[in-house]
Amino acid sequence: MFKWFKDYWLDPEFAHKKSFLQRVPFFRNIPRREYGRLFQGLAKRHYEAGDVLFKEGDVGRALFILEWGQIAIVRRDAAGTPQRIAVLDSGDYFGEISLMDDQPRTASAVAVTPCRVYLLYRTELDALLQEAPHAGAAIMAHLAEVLATRLRSTLASLEHKPSEPVSDPEPLMKHIR
Amino acid sequence: MREQKLLPLLLLMSLLVFALFKLGAVLLPFGLAAAIAYGLNPLVTYFEMRGIRRQRAVMIVYLALVCLFVTLAFLGISAAIQSASNFGVELPVYVRRVRDLGVQNVALLERWPVLSHGNVGTWLHQQIDQGAHTWLVTAMQKVPSAVSLHVLPLLEMSLLVPFLVFFFMLDGPAFLDKLLDFVPARYVEMTLNIIVEINYSLGNYLRGIMLQSCFMGFFAGIGYWLMGLHYAVYIAVWVSLTSFIPYLGPLSAAVAGSLVALVQWGTLGSLVKVLMVYGAIRMLDDWLIQPLILRRAVDIHPLLLVFTLMAGASLGGFWGLFFGVPIACMLKVLIQVGWQWYCTEYGSRPAPVPSELSEIPII
Numbered sequence: 001m002f003k004w005f006k007d008y009w010l011d012p013e014f015a016h017k018k019s020f021l022q023r024v025p026f027f028r029n030i031p032r033r034e035y036g037r038l039f040q041g042l043a044k045r046h047y048e049a050g051d052v053l054f055k056e057g058d059v060g061r062a063l064f065i066l067e068w069g070q071i072a073i074v075r076r077d078a079a080g081t082p083q084r085i086a087v088l089d090s091g092d093y094f095g096e097i098s099l100m101d102d103q104p105r106t107a108s109a110v111a112v113t114p115c116r117v118y119l120l121y122r123t124e125l126d127a128l129l130q131e132a133p134h135a136g137a138a139i140m141a142h143l144a145e146v147l148a149t150r151l152r153s154t155l156a157s158l159e160h161k162p163s164e165p166v167s168d169p170e171p172l173m174k175h176i177r
Numbered sequence: 178m179r180e181q182k183l184l185p186l187l188l189l190m191s192l193l194v195f196a197l198f199k200l201g202a203v204l205l206p207f208g209l210a211a212a213i214a215y216g217l218n219p220l221v222t223y224f225e226m227r228g229i230r231r232q233r234a235v236m237i238v239y240l241a242l243v244c245l246f247v248t249l250a251f252l253g254i255s256a257a258i259q260s261a262s263n264f265g266v267e268l269p270v271y272v273r274r275v276r277d278l279g280v281q282n283v284a285l286l287e288r289w290p291v292l293s294h295g296n297v298g299t300w301l302h303q304q305i306d307q308g309a310h311t312w313l314v315t316a317m318q319k320v321p322s323a324v325s326l327h328v329l330p331l332l333e334m335s336l337l338v339p340f341l342v343f344f345f346m347l348d349g350p351a352f353l354d355k356l357l358d359f360v361p362a363r364y365v366e367m368t369l370n371i372i373v374e375i376n377y378s379l380g381n382y383l384r385g386i387m388l389q390s391c392f393m394g395f396f397a398g399i400g401y402w403l404m405g406l407h408y409a410v411y412i413a414v415w416v417s418l419t420s421f422i423p424y425l426g427p428l429s430a431a432v433a434g435s436l437v438a439l440v441q442w443g444t445l446g447s448l449v450k451v452l453m454v455y456g457a458i459r460m461l462d463d464w465l466i467q468p469l470i471l472r473r474a475v476d477i478h479p480l481l482l483v484f485t486l487m488a489g490a491s492l493g494g495f496w497g498l499f500f501g502v503p504i505a506c507m508l509k510v511l512i513q514v515g516w517q518w519y520c521t522e523y524g525s526r527p528a529p530v531p532s533e534l535s536e537i538p539i540i
Contacts, residue, residue: 014228036226043369051362058363059517061370102517111362119366121373 014039021118023091024065026142027135034135041124046116053109053117060098060105062119066090069115075107087112096143099125205496206334210341212503214349216383217242221346235346243339253410260408267407272313274443367518374510382506389466390420393430393458400454401434407441416455422498423482431455477505 018035021027030038042065047053053064056075064071066088073086073094085107088094094109099122120139129136197204217238224234353372360368394417401409415433419426431452438451477485482502489501 009230009233010228011225011230014225036228040222040226043373045357045365045369047362053362054366055363058366062366119369121370123370123373123377127377 020067020091021065024093026063026065026093026096026139029138029142030135031138034132037128037132038135041120041128043119043121044116045119047111047114049111049113051111053111054095054105055108056106057104059102060095061102062095062121063093063099064095064109065093065118065120067116067118070112071115071117072110072112073107074110082108096146098122099139099143100147206337206341208500209334209496210338211345211349212383212500213338213342214345215380216387217342217346218349218380219384231350232347235343239343239346246339256410260411263407271440275440278439278443367514371511371514374514375507378510379503379506383503385466386421389462390417392466393417393420393462396458396461397430397434397455400458401451404450404454406434406437406451408437412437423486423502425486425498427459477502477509481505 014036017039021035021038027035027038043062044067047069053071054060068090071088071092071094072084073088074082075085077083095105097103098105099120102122125136125139128139220238221231221234224237225231229237357365357368394413397416398409398413401412406412412430412434416430419430434451434455435448438447439445441447482505485501485505486498489497489499489504491497493500
């Protein structure tokens with residue numbers, strides 16, 4: 001009787017979505033009661049193999065979370081030849097910088113296999129921050145963590161490169177003084 | 178190349194506008210039902226957020242609303258029958274009162290030296306008598322044609338719209354998903370962005386205006402009922418309905434209340450009292466409800482708003498006034514996002530200017 005009642009009223013997709021999103025680092029720290037609100041803010045899309053999700057230079061508007069399938073991230077090198085820089089799998093996410101600003105994408109995304117993704121838009125994140133502040137804050141905290149990690153790794157890679165001599169040291173000295 | 182890409186889009190938009198003009202009357206119940214379903218969607222998502230299936234959530238909300246409307250309709254019809262019989266009895270009193278008010282004001286006018294010469298007073302008396310009689314006869318003659326012209330289509334719509342609302346509530350998001358399947362993969366992100374932006378601004382506007390409509394109707398009803406104004410409930414319904422139309426709505430609501438007060442009590446003091454009650458409700462609305470509506474809705478300049486209302490009235494009459502502002506909200510978002518897309522697509526977007534923050538060293 002209880003099982004019939006549960007099957008009749010409860011959405012199996014809801015439980016499936018919840019268990020998937022709990023595994024995504026972006027949404028791991030969201031309070032359980034706010035997952036429902038988060039789902040309302042996520043758009044779900046299906047892409048076929050070979051579909052271009054976005055191209056390098058397009059204005060970024062959403063964070064993509066890959067539920068299943070594979071997506072390749074491609075960037076053109078100095079000669080203009082497309083280079084595959086990463087292949088993403090289930091649970092991976094990309095395009096998170098577009099939640100911060102609306103600048104052009106730095107790489108293209110192409111579906112390698114049929115895949116399903118969730119999209120989170122900046123407008124929805126703003127609404128989430130107001131209506132479910134704990135969920136919004138958890139996403140922002142993770143975003144800050146990702147950006148800080150990348151910044152530190154960029155700085156570390158720059159330290160290994162030979163530095164060029166500064167022709168005019170005055171502007172730099174202004175900062176040091 | 179640029180023209181080649183824009184041409185199909187422009188053709189599609191022209192076809193849509195043409196279809197809207199040609200099928201305006203047919204599309205009206207669909208538009209109205211879609212707007213109602215859209216306004217009710219937060220109630221459905223309330224249940225969805227708790228893991229309830231959409232079909233069951235729609236069923237709960239729809240049944241609750243049907244019960245509410247059947248109760249209200251039952252109460253409204255029985256009250257309307259009662260009021261109609263009262264109105265029939267009181268009509269001669271009202272007519273006499275309006276006539277007396279006119280006569281009193283003519284007497285006041287006659288005190289003016291310029292108007293006291295000649296037969297201005299007598300002429301005005303005749304005009305009032307004849308005018309009231311002619312108006313009453315014409316109004317009575319118009320009743321059957323008004324019933325067939327306005328009341329019957331309204332009844333037809335009141336049966337059709339709830340039926341359509343149910344299907345819009347049930348399959349609205351799925352239908353949108355189906356439509357998105359036709360969008361090329363690369364433009365899905367942008368199309369969804371347009372939908373999210375429109376949903377954000379239009380949704381807030383519609384829900385806000387619905388809240389305002391309920392607020393205005395409720396408090397106007399209470400205020401007028403406490404004053405002892407006849408037909409307070411009907412005026413409250415009118416206040417509530419006209420709240421959807423900026424500027425013109427509040428004006429017509431104030432005029433309706435004032436006219437009834439004038440006819441009922443026949444004094445200018447009563448008219449002032451009714452206007453004061455209405456003014457107080459408007460002030461409360463400005464302080465409490467308007468900030469909620471304007472908090473996240475699309476900001477439209479008052480001049481553009483007036484133009485929208487005039488254009489809406491000219492193109493679609495009453496319903497043009499009703500849907501004018503929401504359509505303007507949608508168009509504004511479409512233009513904003515479309516312009517952004519055009520700039521990126523054709524490379525005319527300015528390069529990001531480094532802000533002062535980028536000058537601060539990273540520690």
